[in-house]
Amino acid sequence: xxxxxxxxxxxxxxxxxxxxxxxxxxxxxxxxxxxxxxxxxxxxxxxxxxxxxxxxxxxxxxxxxxxxxxxxxxxxxxxxxxxxxxxxxxxxxxxxxxxxxxxxxxxxxxxxxxxxxxxxxxxxxxxxxxxxxxxxxxxxxxxxxxxxxxxxxxxxxxxxxxxxxxxxxxxxxxxxxxxxxxxxxxxxxxxxxxxxxxxxxxxxxxxxxxxxxxxxxxxxxxxxxxxxxxxxxxxxxxxxxxxxxxxxxxxxxxxxxxxxxxxxxxxxxxxxxxxxxxxxxxxxxxxxxxxxxxxxxxxxxxxxxxxxxxxxxxxxxxxxxxxxxxxxxxxxxxxxxxxxxxxxxxxxxxxxxxxxxxxxxxxxxxxxxxxxxxxxxxxxxxxxxxxxxxxxxxxxxxxxxxxxxxxxxx
Numbered sequence: 001x002x003x004x005x006x007x008x009x010x011x012x013x014x015x016x017x018x019x020x021x022x023x024x025x026x027x028x029x030x031x032x033x034x035x036x037x038x039x040x041x042x043x044x045x046x047x048x049x050x051x052x053x054x055x056x057x058x059x060x061x062x063x064x065x066x067x068x069x070x071x072x073x074x075x076x077x078x079x080x081x082x083x084x085x086x087x088x089x090x091x092x093x094x095x096x097x098x099x100x101x102x103x104x105x106x107x108x109x110x111x112x113x114x115x116x117x118x119x120x121x122x123x124x125x126x127x128x129x130x131x132x133x134x135x136x137x138x139x140x141x142x143x144x145x146x147x148x149x150x151x152x153x154x155x156x157x158x159x160x161x162x163x164x165x166x167x168x169x170x171x172x173x174x175x176x177x178x179x180x181x182x183x184x185x186x187x188x189x190x191x192x193x194x195x196x197x198x199x200x201x202x203x204x205x206x207x208x209x210x211x212x213x214x215x216x217x218x219x220x221x222x223x224x225x226x227x228x229x230x231x232x233x234x235x236x237x238x239x240x241x242x243x244x245x246x247x248x249x250x251x252x253x254x255x256x257x258x259x260x261x262x263x264x265x266x267x268x269x270x271x272x273x274x275x276x277x278x279x280x281x282x283x284x285x286x287x288x289x290x291x292x293x294x295x296x297x298x299x300x301x302x303x304x305x306x307x308x309x310x311x312x313x314x315x316x317x318x319x320x321x322x323x324x325x326x327x328x329x330x331x332x333x334x335x336x337x338x339x340x341x342x343x344x345x346x347x348x349x350x351x352x353x354x355x356x357x358x359x360x361x362x363x364x365x366x367x368x369x370x371x372x373x374x375x376x377x378x379x380x381x382x383x384x385x386x387x388x389x390x391x392x393x394x395x396x397x398x399x400x401x402x403x404x405x406x407x408x409x410x
Contacts, residue, residue, distance in 0.1 A: 053093035150225035154218035165207035237278030246311035259296030328369030361385020
């Protein structure tokens with residue numbers, strides 16, 4: 001009891017209280033660390049994590065977006081600190097696709113500021129091969145358009161955007177869409193809307209769009225919806241036997257139809273009235289009425305200029321035993337072997353059937369004007385007097401020429 005009372009007297013004495021105060025002050029001094037530069041303080045915050053020097057052909061899978069950082073520095077320096085100067089980054093230089101890496105998190109700090117902790121201090125990264133793909137942007141129109149109104153002049157810009165990400169993720173992208181609402185379209189102004197993915201399954205990595213927004217133009221107007229569709233030329237019969245259809249063109253190429261949206265969705269083309277081209281033997285241009293599709297009306301042109309262009313058909317006929325003539329010398333001085341040949345002559349089907357060598361002025365010959373050594377193998381040549389026919393083949397293509405009695409040298 002005496003010893004306990006003695007301890008109480010010591011602890012409650014003025015000298016003991018002074019000693020406790022001094023000790024407490026010293027501990028607080030150590031806590032805030034007062035020196036010539038002032039008081040040191042600490043600060044905790046979250047900082048974005050950068051991945052530097054990554055190969056432009058790679059992207060990172062399962063990347064950590066930010067880290068928790070605790071820093072320490074003089075009170076005045078901390079009060080003036082621009083936290084944008086605190087950079088947390090992973091050095092991704094020399095990383096190779098398809099390998100998992102554990103990389104240190106580096107923290108860059110201004111002068112006089114020190115790092116207390118960074119959580120996490122390491123991250124696991126897996127580089128994957130990056131790919132890109134150009135894809136069209138579709139405008140998905142709202143289904144709740146008021147009765148008696150329709151969307152006119154709908155356009156999206158740009159028409160295509162670039163999708164970037166891993167090859168596997170890009171393969172999951174089925175379409176890119178912008179979806180204006182009726183309220184937005186009723187403003188009658190150009191809209192800037194986000195481009196959205198239509199994907200078959202969730203992405204494993206980050207997939208970005210460049211650009212990520214598209215401008216949409218269009219307006220709600222009163223009346224029935226309109227639609228431009230191609231014009232389909234309807235023909236019956238066939239040209240004469242010497243001709244075939246080379247092309248069929250309409251001017252204009254498209255027609256506008258109007259009707260209910262459900263009807264327009266099923267219309268893919270507008271037909272002309274049927275044009276009979278039986279036994280046609282020359283190009284023809286006609287003005288032909290258009291047929292309004294069932295349940296819709298033609299809006300604008302009601303007829304078109306239709307041009308049918310023909311191409312000439314060709315057929316061949318073989319002429320046999322066509323005699324070979326000699327030119328450039330006296331014929332009785334030479335022996336030609338063989339003395340005749342077969343010729344295939346080409347012309348229109350209706351005329352080539354009745355062709356004879358005499359009817360078309362066909363000549364088959366060898367030219368001896370420049371012959372110096374005999375016997376000689378010479379190419380057969382052909383002439384046709386009629387411009388409507390031509391020789392396409394000679395069989396045989398060469399003949400042997402010799403002197404009528406003995407070989408002779410000039």
